Amino acid sequence: MSEQNATSLAEQIDALLPQTQCRKCGYQGCRPYAEAIASGEADINQCPPGGDHGIQLLADLLTVTVKPLNPTFGVHRPLHVAVIDEAACIGCTKCLPPCPTDAILGASKHMHTVIAALCTGCELCIAPCPVNCISMIPANAEWTADNADQSRQRHQAKNQRQTRAEAEKSERLNRQKQLLAKLNKGKTTV
The missing domain is CATH 1.10.15.40 (Electron transport complex subunit B, putative Fe-S cluster)
Structure with a gap:
């Protein structure tokens, strides 16, 4: 092929x-x-x-x-969505990176919440939570082709954003290394 x-x-x-x-x-x-x-x-x-x-x-x-x-x-089951016990959430942000569709909203040291309409039920947010405040509950809807399309688009957008952020970080580190090399070169010639 x-x-x-x-x-x-x-x-x-x-x-x-x-x-x-x-x-x-x-x-x-x-x-x-x-x-x-x-x-x-x-x-x-x-x-x-x-x-x-x-x-x-x-x-x-x-x-x-x-x-x-x-x-x-695994086994097939009806769609479930993640729910965060907001009172127990410590705002650690460990649930944010694994979410493939950015369905979790929150910031460091602030409570988080799940946007149910964007949650795919993947369960990837559960394991990193250090206080076990995330659970899965049955969704009030069926997963549709429109949900799949939206999820694909959100996942691709997140991947593109992460790729850009990694490239920008790498560029910053290279500039810092070059600056340090210049500074160190200047010290050895003195």
């Missing part, structure tokens, strides 16, 4: 995934999982949020046999 065909296939597969970015499939998000399926590295039954319906969509696209969700990766 050519690289262009693999990219096109990965895009088609990615369009069928729920875009929860939960990493339960064993990959760093829906797009890497789609690329792994397209390259034959991963199977179609590794996405708990997609469940049987998602597996069926992937099987139809790839013209392969439908198989049950591999329990190694």
Whole structure:
């Protein structure tokens, strides 16, 4: 399969995934999982949020046999959203970086809250919380294709913002190193 065909296939597969970015499939998000399926590295039954319906969509696209969700990766369940016990939140901000869609609002030393409409139910915010103030509750809605599109866009925007921030930090560090080198060079010539 050519690289262009693999990219096109990965895009088609990615369009069928729920875009929860939960990493339960064993990959760093829906797009890497789609690329792994397209390259034959991963199977179609590794996405708990997609469940049987998602597996069926992937099987139809790839013209392969439908198989049950591999329990190694979890079980399918209705959409849940994170909720923060705001009274217990210490404002540590450890839940912010792992949230793939920036659904958590808060600042250092201030309480945080989850914007339920943006939460994908990925559960990635739970483990880093040092005071266990985050829990998952059933959502009041079903996950839709519109939710998936919004989640994909928010995830891509967050990744782009982080890439820019890392590049800016690297540039600042390089400028500081150059300045220190000049200062140190000036000291040795004195």
